[in-house]
Amino acid sequence: MNSVMTSVFDIFKIGPGPSSSHTLGPMKAARRFRQACSELESASREAATALDVRLYGSLATTGKGHGTDRSVIAGLLGWEPETCDPDAFDALGRDPDGTYAFQLAEGTIPFRPKHLHFDAAPRDLPHPNTLVFRLLAGERVLLEKEYYSIGGGFILCKGESEIPRPMPPVPYANMRQLRGQMERHALGLVELLWRNETVLSGCGADEVSRRLNGILDAMEHAVERGLVTDGVLPGPIGLSRKAPVLYRRSQSMPDSADRFAILLNAYALAASEENAAGHLVVTAPTSGSAGVMPGVVYLLAKHMEVPRPLLVEGLLVAAAIGGIARHNASISGAEVGCQGEIGVASSMAAALIAHIHGCDVGTVENAAEIALEHHLGLTCDPIGGYVQIPCIERNAVGAVHAYNAYLLASAGDPASQKIDFDAVVEVMLETGRDMSDRYKETARGGLAKSSIHC
Ligand code: SF4
Structure with a gap:
């Protein structure tokens, strides 16, 4: 396979x-x-x-x-x-x-x-x-x-087609096969992913868990640094950081839907602004999209008290979505535009949110599908080639969109879905192939050619 x-x-x-x-x-x-x-x-x-x-x-x-x-x-x-x-x-x-x-x-x-x-x-x-x-x-x-x-x-x-790796014990090439393998082997989603991960990474379960906790720490540090760092980002655009502004605004508000929306935006912006500053971040799945997952994870950890082991499971589920997108299409803005970066990041985050809320694999898949579907066609046109405009705000939008995708998925019956995740990934690839190179991280079209100059 x-x-x-x-x-x-x-x-x-x-x-x-x-x-x-x-x-x-x-x-x-x-x-x-x-x-x-x-x-x-x-x-x-x-x-x-x-x-x-x-x-x-x-x-x-x-x-x-x-x-x-x-x-x-x-x-x-x-x-x-x-x-x-x-x-x-x-x-x-x-x-x-x-x-x-x-x-x-x-x-x-x-x-x-x-x-x-x-x-x-x-x-x-x-x-x-x-x-x-x-x-x-x-x-x-x-x-x-x-x-x-x-x-x-x-x-x-040159000459390599893939990083050499041992075959995972429960192989799958797409979401349909992953669900089939769960059924065939009577495995839960996370159980299957743990089995494969220990072989793919060559680490025991404890080591995988330790390293994933390190990933969560790094995500949280990026958010926390970004929340308290004011000023202008490096480069000729002169873009001011917004995360601390939103965060301070949230501090005088009572708990409400508005406050959580502001916080989710602030958290995603914080990690993304740290990325634009060239500081340490976690690719999720890329650096340009390094604000979406940390923004969501931080909200869940700090305001919904989601325990660490469940967040670790959420990372495995999110990575499975990212892995399928990468395997069957791409997670590179230079290959398929921003749909492969923010689109996939949002899809991964939606799957994580659904898993953390106890949803079955059908709803997890549907949340990921909805999040990606509504990013189809998104171009990559960073102004001046700097990962700032539109990238930073796009991370905040992707995080909010992920939450919304989970909400929409949770209201439907997964068995009656008309479009599955694999179909959307296929469309992303096709759309990326049809997209002009001007919109694939070359800074030759779109916003990069707009009247805003750096
Ligand atoms: S616009 Fe391009 S560089 Fe910016 S986040 Fe999207 S894919 Fe990455």
């Missing part, structure tokens, strides 16, 4: 913002290249004199706004996304004449920001986010690697 092979830790990854495909992916690609260089025979390593890095497609057109240059340098220096210091990360590449030491076993070779080339000329590419790394000895190429940042922080090297 052509199974979903995505682990929950592929969907939820801690790292610096603002973009999983343009920040996290390139950082991982550079780390992989560093590793490949270290595996060369010593004569080649000794002969090396320079590095050359080229960015193509969407990485070339919007990479500067997304910090791709900083990410490549960080990866070449061997930094880990989960543990890198956001302030040190922010400072990388500021000085175009600065020199960084690329470590090879026999010594170091200098790497300067000018060795990083943004090649925006239109060309046929195997993937819209392509990076080529070369290790040189004068003019001679000692090692060349081509990587693709395929969305959500995933990367593939």
